[in-house]
Amino acid sequence: MLSELRSLLAGEPDPIANAANTAAWLFLRLPRINWAGFYFLHGQTLVVGPFQGQPACTRIPLGRGVCGTAAARNETIVVPDVHLFEGHIACDSASRSEIVVPFTIAGRLAGVLDIDSPELDRFSQPDRVLIEAVAALYAEACASSAPADAGSRASQASPA
Secondary structure, X not given: OHHHXXXXXXXXXXXXXXXXXXXXXXXXXXXXXXXXXXXXXXXXXXXXEEEEEXXXXXXXXXXXXXXXXXXXXXXXXXXXXXXXXXXOOOOOOOOOEEEEEEEEEOOEEEEEEXXXXXXXXXXXXXXXXXHHHHHHXXXXXXXXXXXXXXXXXXXXXXXX
8 A cells, every 4th residue: 555655756855746645645545534634834833735625724833732732742643532632623523533643854843644534533553553654655755855944845835
């Protein structure tokens, strides 16, 4: 499964193009999800990037919600029931569980990969391993074009 994504990203260093294709690939290949996408770090705020699913929250401060908490801790967070996560930000009321994986480019936190599901406890340990590998492949593909500020290239290309 990862070889397909690796081939999709091969030779393309642009973070926006790679995020768009990665989000679309996840949305098509990962069953029982209702949102898959990226948030890019701009200063102390995550800004929505390419995604598949319902319209999303545009800006999330570091430390807020699942995405902001994962970014602030720089660690993967798996939430079996988002309604039990203190400070959860409900962008889509149908979402019941979530996984958020931070990624680094050029040694710096650049953003998070966020996936939601309408099912409780949707994300297993094998899902976590897979999604962390997806985030690592994305970051690796983008590393060759990483500017000094890993989020600045995404902000230049994004109308956010």
